[in-house]
Amino acid sequence: xxxxxxxxxxxIHCGDHMNLACIQxxxxxxxxxxxxxxxxxxxxxxxxxIDTASLQLLLVFTQEATRRKIQWEWKAPSxxxxxxANLTGLKELLSLPKE
Amino acid sequence: MPINxxxxxxxxxxxxxxxxxxxxxxxxxxxxxxxxxxxxNHLFRAMHSIKGTSAIFNFTSxxxxxxxxxxxxxxxxxxxxxxxxxxxxxxxxxxxxxxxAIVNIKNKNPINNGELSELSTIFNEKMVGMxxxxxxxxxxxxxxxxxxxxxxxxxxxxxxxxxxxxCGTEPSRLFKQLSEIGKLSIQAGIDQLPEFHQLDPTECHxxxxxxxxxxxxxxxxxxxxxxxxxxxxVCITPICTEEKESPIIEKKSTVENKTTQKNxxxxxxxxxxxxxxxxxxxxxxELIINQSKLNQITKNFNGTPLTDIYETLDLLETHSKxxxxxxxxxxxxxxxFLFNRFQRLAHDLSKDLGKEVNLIIAGEQTELxxxxxxxxxxxxxxxxxNALDHGIELPAAREKAKKPSVATIWLNAYQKGSHxxxxxxxxxxxxxxxxxxxxxxxxxxxxxNQGLSDDEIYKFIFQPxxxxxERISDISGRGVGLDVVYKNITALGGKIEVQSxxxxxxxxxxxxxxxxxxxECQLIKISGQIYIIPLMNILxxxxxxxxxFNKINDRTRLYxxxxxxxxxxxxxxxFSIPNFSVDxxxxxxxxxxxxxxxxxxxxxxxxxQQQIVIKNIExxxxxxxxxxxxxxxxDGKAALILDINAILDFASNPQLINNKPEFSEKN
Amino acid sequence: xxxxxxxxxxxTLEESNLSGSFQFLSFNVAGHYYGLDLLTIKEVSLWHEPxxxxxxxxxxxxxxxxxxxxxPIIDLCDRFxxxxxxxxxxxxxxxxxLHSKSNAIERSIGIPVYQVPNTYTIDYSDIVxxxxxxxxILKNYIRGLVTIxxxxxxxxxxxxxxxxxx
Numbered sequence: 001x002x003x004x005x006x007x008x009x010x011x012i013h014c015g016d017h018m019n020l021a022c023i024q025x026x027x028x029x030x031x032x033x034x035x036x037x038x039x040x041x042x043x044x045x046x047x048x049x050i051d052t053a054s055l056q057l058l059l060v061f062t063q064e065a066t067r068r069k070i071q072w073e074w075k076a077p078s079x080x081x082x083x084x085a086n087l088t089g090l091k092e093l094l095s096l097p098k099e
Numbered sequence: 100m101p102i103n104x105x106x107x108x109x110x111x112x113x114x115x116x117x118x119x120x121x122x123x124x125x126x127x128x129x130x131x132x133x134x135x136x137x138x139x140n141h142l143f144r145a146m147h148s149i150k151g152t153s154a155i156f157n158f159t160s161x162x163x164x165x166x167x168x169x170x171x172x173x174x175x176x177x178x179x180x181x182x183x184x185x186x187x188x189x190x191x192x193x194x195x196x197x198x199x200a201i202v203n204i205k206n207k208n209p210i211n212n213g214e215l216s217e218l219s220t221i222f223n224e225k226m227v228g229m230x231x232x233x234x235x236x237x238x239x240x241x242x243x244x245x246x247x248x249x250x251x252x253x254x255x256x257x258x259x260x261x262x263x264x265x266c267g268t269e270p271s272r273l274f275k276q277l278s279e280i281g282k283l284s285i286q287a288g289i290d291q292l293p294e295f296h297q298l299d300p301t302e303c304h305x306x307x308x309x310x311x312x313x314x315x316x317x318x319x320x321x322x323x324x325x326x327x328x329x330x331x332x333v334c335i336t337p338i339c340t341e342e343k344e345s346p347i348i349e350k351k352s353t354v355e356n357k358t359t360q361k362n363x364x365x366x367x368x369x370x371x372x373x374x375x376x377x378x379x380x381x382x383x384x385e386l387i388i389n390q391s392k393l394n395q396i397t398k399n400f401n402g403t404p405l406t407d408i409y410e411t412l413d414l415l416e417t418h419s420k421x422x423x424x425x426x427x428x429x430x431x432x433x434x435x436f437l438f439n440r441f442q443r444l445a446h447d448l449s450k451d452l453g454k455e456v457n458l459i460i461a462g463e464q465t466e467l468x469x470x471x472x473x474x475x476x477x478x479x480x481x482x483x484x485n486a487l488d489h490g491i492e493l494p495a496a497r498e499k500a501k502k503p504s505v506a507t508i509w510l511n512a513y514q515k516g517s518h519x520x521x522x523x524x525x526x527x528x529x530x531x532x533x534x535x536x537x538x539x540x541x542x543x544x545x546x547x548n549q550g551l552s553d554d555e556i557y558k559f560i561f562q563p564x565x566x567x568x569e570r571i572s573d574i575s576g577r578g579v580g581l582d583v584v585y586k587n588i589t590a591l592g593g594k595i596e597v598q599s600x601x602x603x604x605x606x607x608x609x610x611x612x613x614x615x616x617x618x619e620c621q622l623i624k625i626s627g628q629i630y631i632i633p634l635m636n637i638l639x640x641x642x643x644x645x646x647x648f649n650k651i652n653d654r655t656r657l658y659x660x661x662x663x664x665x666x667x668x669x670x671x672x673x674f675s676i677p678n679f680s681v682d683x684x685x686x687x688x689x690x691x692x693x694x695x696x697x698x699x700x701x702x703x704x705x706x707x708q709q710q711i712v713i714k715n716i717e718x719x720x721x722x723x724x725x726x727x728x729x730x731x732x733x734d735g736k737a738a739l740i741l742d743i744n745a746i747l748d749f750a751s752n753p754q755l756i757n758n759k760p761e762f763s764e765k766n
Numbered sequence: 767x768x769x770x771x772x773x774x775x776x777x778t779l780e781e782s783n784l785s786g787s788f789q790f791l792s793f794n795v796a797g798h799y800y801g802l803d804l805l806t807i808k809e810v811s812l813w814h815e816p817x818x819x820x821x822x823x824x825x826x827x828x829x830x831x832x833x834x835x836x837x838p839i840i841d842l843c844d845r846f847x848x849x850x851x852x853x854x855x856x857x858x859x860x861x862x863x864l865h866s867k868s869n870a871i872e873r874s875i876g877i878p879v880y881q882v883p884n885t886y887t888i889d890y891s892d893i894v895x896x897x898x899x900x901x902x903i904l905k906n907y908i909r910g911l912v913t914i915x916x917x918x919x920x921x922x923x924x925x926x927x928x929x930x931x932x
Contacts, residue, residue, distance in 0.1 A: 026300070030295075031296075052303070053303070056292070057298070059289065059292070060294070060298050063292070064294065084271045087275055087278070087285070410812075416833045417833050420834040421834075424834075628817070673820075675820065675821065676818075716819075718836060719875065720931055723822075725820060725821075726820070729829065735814070736815070736830075736831065739820075
């Protein structure tokens with residue numbers, strides 16, 4: 001996972017594996033992205049595997065962005081991402097698209 | 100953690116394969132005329148097991164198929180169905196089918212559901228015709244636990260503890276499995292979620308409320324939850340009424356993870372007796388003691404005599420070697436894994452060829468290194484195909500030759516000193532010496548009338564491209580087989596011999612070196628020296644009764660033992676041990692059997708029985724006639740293992756004694 | 767130290783053409799001093815009582831186990847037909863383990879010795895030929911003689927000793 005500062009928004013690339021092993025790193029990256037105070041796009045097309053802990057982190061992150069009135073959106077969430085989010089009942093809470 | 104069922108998957112694959120192997124063996128041994136109920140029970144339990152475990156891993160097609168087979172077998176068991184030969188063949192086919200599916204699972208390939216459902220349909224059609232068909236519910240063996248009032252499903256609340264993720268609990272996996280047995284509706288509770296900056300991402304602050312709409316009984320749901328680390332945080336209660344629908348998760352039929360797993364590499368595994376592991380643990384304990392001893396010595400080094408260090412180092416090396424041996428022992432598995440496959444082959448092939456064959460297996464407990472067993476599979480397979488295709492005659496031909504119409508193939512394995520012998524003997528037509536000779540001559544391998552012995556002539560069949568088969572079947576006869584067999588066996592460091600008699604049969608004998616030769620044996624004492632006798636040769640041990648002792652002449656003595664007169668030998672004579680008198684007072688007699696002959700060995704004392712490792716004396720010395728090998732006793736001393744075969748020879752040919760080996764003759 | 771790694775038939779004349787130093791182990795058997803090239807010695811082991819083996823020449827006293835390997839014991843007294851040694855219970859018995867490698871196969875034999883051996887370093891030029899022809903067996907094994915501390919040491923060819931039994 002990493003983030004890039006574009007002209008007027010922050011682009012976060014979610015990596016291909018999101019799991020407990022790298023979750024502390026991920027939290028740091030998300031935290032840095034938040035501090036930019038710019039709209040955030042989360043690009044999730046590469047996610048090949050993701051666990052519940054990572055979903056929890058993303059959920060708390062998006063909630064925090066909302067609380068701070070920072071606009072955020074998903075870009076191309078992968079099938080796996082949608083599938084696991086659905087399985088854990090978090091798809092709606094993450095505002096992921098229905099299809 | 101990402102969805103990872105790999106570690107359990109291997110266990111599932113192993114256990115299922117074993118169950119299938121045993122089922123196959125049972126099926127092949129069933130006698131239609133008098134069906135043994137224990138066999139049917141065995142099959143029933145096997146299918147029941149596979150049904151259960153496949154459900155845990157969401158292999159629905161296997162689960163349903165096993166369920167069907169279980170029902171079918173249930174009918175047989177309750178005597179509402181009589182098993183026919185066609186049924187057995189169908190069941191054998193089913194075993195194959197499940198086996199293929201499991202191999203696919205192991206290789207992460209998709210399961211071909213087509214054949215499974217085809218067979219399933221056949222069984223179902225059979226059962227439909229039967230009244231009182233066995234119940235389809237699981238738990239027909241067990242008392243039903245589900246309450247009759249429950250019809251709609253289960254209400255499940257799941258509140259993982261904070262450190263649940265770190266304990267390996269992955270909720271998405273659990274939910275996936277539940278979704279496979281019914282319609283799952285999930286609600287996640289986020290009331291406990293902290294703020295972003297306060298969040299420790301490794302802790303679980305979520306909880307869930309699930310509704311599983313299914314017919315499955317509580318036990319099945321519990322089976323799934325069993326794998327969860329903190330299953331005590333799961334609460335299951337039955338649902339009796341329809342509730343407001345929440346997003347429903349549909350049953351997904353693809354089971355395989357699309358996610359790339361780091362460990363995509365194939366793992367093979369070995370099942371090990373726990374006592375082998377125990378002895379490993381013991382020896383590592385000893386190693387650790389030695390190590391700390393050395394540590395201590397070097398720490399307090401103030402001119403400690405070097406001998407202490409040398410002795411400890413010595414011990415260390417001994418133990419390390421022992422550890423190595425014990426680890427190698429783990430790789431030794433009984434050859435029955437190999438032999439059992441051949442029962443099936445013999446059955447199928449003989450059917451295809453229209454021949455009747457009975458395969459008799461002996462010595463299946465003989466142990467071999469796992470590697471070697473795998474490498475023997477092809478060669479022995481080919482030998483058997485050859486025997487079935489060319490050796491064994493059609494029933495009509497056999498009857499004409501006044502042989503029983505059912506042919507026999509014997510597959511034997513036994514240990515001989517530091518070698519393993521595997522024999523395949525058939526009572527078929529035997530090798531045709533003339534044909535082989537003429538083929539060899541026409542192939543230019545031989546000049547006319549070279550005057551070869553039978554054995555030498557037979558050896559030609561191992562030449563590449565050699566085949567005297569009149570027709571080439573796709574089974575064998577292409578002449579590309581036996582030379583490959585020869586090469587394979589030689590590559591393993593072994594030898595292959597063939598003996599044959601026209602009209603009587605053929606014997607192929609493989610002689611393979613053992614990487615590690617272990618044997619159960621009896622320690623005895625003769626003239627103050629300890630010797631080892633293989634336990635498998637020992638028939639009985641008795642006190643020497645002078646009354647039964649008959650001296651015929653200087654060399655030959657017979658002992659009256661159970662209606663027989665058996666020859667008695669004194670090791671001291673065979674080995675020319677000096678200062679020995681034929682005093683038979685207070686001696687013991689060990690009655691041994693070798694090559695169906697009995698022989699008695701006079702010993703002074705009987706010591707312990709134990710398992711020993713056979714060491715080769717030829718590493719640094721010559722082969723000693725009468726000695727099969729050497730072993731190391733507990734006190735570190737070397738002890739000689741007697742070669743009972745040779746001793747029998749000495750007893751019959753006393754002139755062989757006192758023939759000292761010539762040292763000019765090397766290897 | 768010059769080391770000729772190839773195994774070769776020792777010709778004492780050739781030897782005297784070599785220069786450089788040579789290390790050997792000197793030990794006493796039946797009152798005579800013998801020496802063996804240090805390179806041929808695998809180790810000096812504590813005494814193991816050999817297990818008797820049948821139908822062996824009289825100089826093969828039996829076999830012992832050294833850390834899992836079975837090694838035959840060759841008694842030099844018997845091999846060279848020397849008058850037997852008196853065994854002094856107070857002296858320390860040891861076994862000298864010789865080894866040689868051919869075609870990557872290592873083979874070993876053991877020689878019982880009743881006194882602790884010594885190591886010496888000499889020059890190849892110190893070695894003189896052995897001319898005593900009385901002991902016909904012995905002369906087949908001797909590379910040459912050297913004098914150390916006023917004692918005559920007969921340098922033996924380990925390979926010849928080993929080829930007796932292997």
